[in-house]
Amino acid sequence: MADTQASYPTTVPLPPLSRAAEVAELLVGAIDLHCHSGPAAMPRILDHHEELLDAAEAKFRAVLFKDHFYAGMPHAILLEKLFPETNVKLFSGIVLNNASGGINPHAVDHTIKLGGKIVWMPTLSAANHIKAMAAGNKTFPKTSQKMLDPIPLSALDANGKLTDDTRKVIDLIAEADIILAGGHLPASELHILFDEATRRGVRKMMVNHPTYIVGCSDTDIRQLVAIGVKMEHSICMFIEGKSLKYSPDDLAHLIEVAGVDNTILSSDLGLQGSQRPVDGFRSITQILLDLQMPRPAIRKLISDNAARFLNLPVVQSAAQDAA
Template identity: 30%
Template sequence: MDKVSLKGVIDLHVHSHPDIRERAYTDFQLMEAGRRVGARAIVIKTHHGTTMDRAYLVNEYNKKVYGDNNFQMFGGITLNAAVGGFNVVAVETALKLGAKIVWMPTTYAENHLKAYGKIGGIKCIDKNKRVLPEVEEIIKLIIKYDAILGTGHISPEEIFILVKRAKEMGLNKIVITHPEFWVVGMSHEDQIKIVKEYDVYLERCYAQPMGGGVYKSNLEDNYEVIKKVGCNNIIVDTDGGQVENPNWEIAFEEYMQYLYDRGISKEELEIMTIKNAAKLLGIE
């Protein structure tokens, strides 16, 4: 069968150095990989703060070395302990500096810590299952700055409550962060339901960590969900950058080829790897 092309692809979720754990690429090496394969954009993510400032510097370097071109990096903020959790000032500052995605807590979410046998962490909702006031303030800022809400590693229960409230408040750019990740643990039925009820995007990633440096391929499960949900509400991302997995561009190509070889058309791939993400980033 034909080979897929990475020309124009966008990945909303890639990890790179500097980071607390080892990563396969630095920000600059990731930019070089993106340029090399003809990608349109990459959003770099960290669990420990912000990345829009890093993306800005990489873009300036890219322009200085290569001149004006079509590749861009973007960044965001993740609301873990390193930024004070639901820190409204930190979020507004990040958005003013160009952050495109605000991720709810990931490695510091109560749901994440509980999955690893730990206590503590952050929840988006109170004991009455209402979205916290500070989270609502953050949603208002995401709307104001036309950014994207990523649900992070919170529980399916929190996801449904958060998404319902965010939609009520007028937010339409919502991405369910790798719902297949065992820590998040969203069933196929819940993924279908949340798309049907709220018209959100499911971010389906290349692989997931099982602990101890072991990663499990998501490709078969991704294919099954795409067939059930349809391409219009799917974002094909890698969550790449781990030294245990193939380099970002290799993983992305393998992911796309897997889907194409099983009957997903190039038009459908374009929607899931380019058009949906471009619409969310505002770079159509």
């Protein structure tokens, strides 16, 4: 694991790229499924409009905004309407934390009706997350102002079975054919959640940063992938910045464990002490090139696999896919 003890400025500049032209070419059509731009209760280094302009400059296809406290579809809808010349599709969804009523089928139903593309299980309000913070996890960003203490949430009842509301949420997601993301639930809960989601017809399932807070082992990853779950790794944890935790070799290993077709790289950026989200994509693409990852594989990791989750056509480029 990488050293995370260094002090960083509010925004970390993009480090020099040795293969900048190739990186720029590969980023055409990239998709970020996990962008933490603001406004937000947590300090952010850019807002949704600034992220849209960054993404447009790099010729991204789509960005999906995530906030731990609110559903971002209205922002996405209005920004896409106001700035159609960017040609960037904007999406969002809802995180089922306390602010949304917890694992709340009504909030999920509203999200779907407003065009939401993803439902995250609890993050900051997950009992697993609260336990990790109490145990001394110092790397997770904090809100600008003190919030009410979270009420711990789990997808399971006292008997270790999925709650009725969790099953209702799964059914709504299956009917709408949108993404079910595991949030910060522990690996033990994710197996139960995704097994049931598979039985109930959910086709788009994803584990967020499986090695951070969630606690997935290689065996967990292989077992979940075997039932159709994708692994989403947070770019911020592999590049220069406050959230750096893992090495390029760690990334290569995790991709190998799940397989390129089952892995999505999303920024999880916007937080202070880090690179801007699009710069994060530039940095991780340079790392993938340095790892001698084939170009078709890089395209899958930063674009194609995410496109399928958003029902966007996969666009192949002979130039980008050249060896």
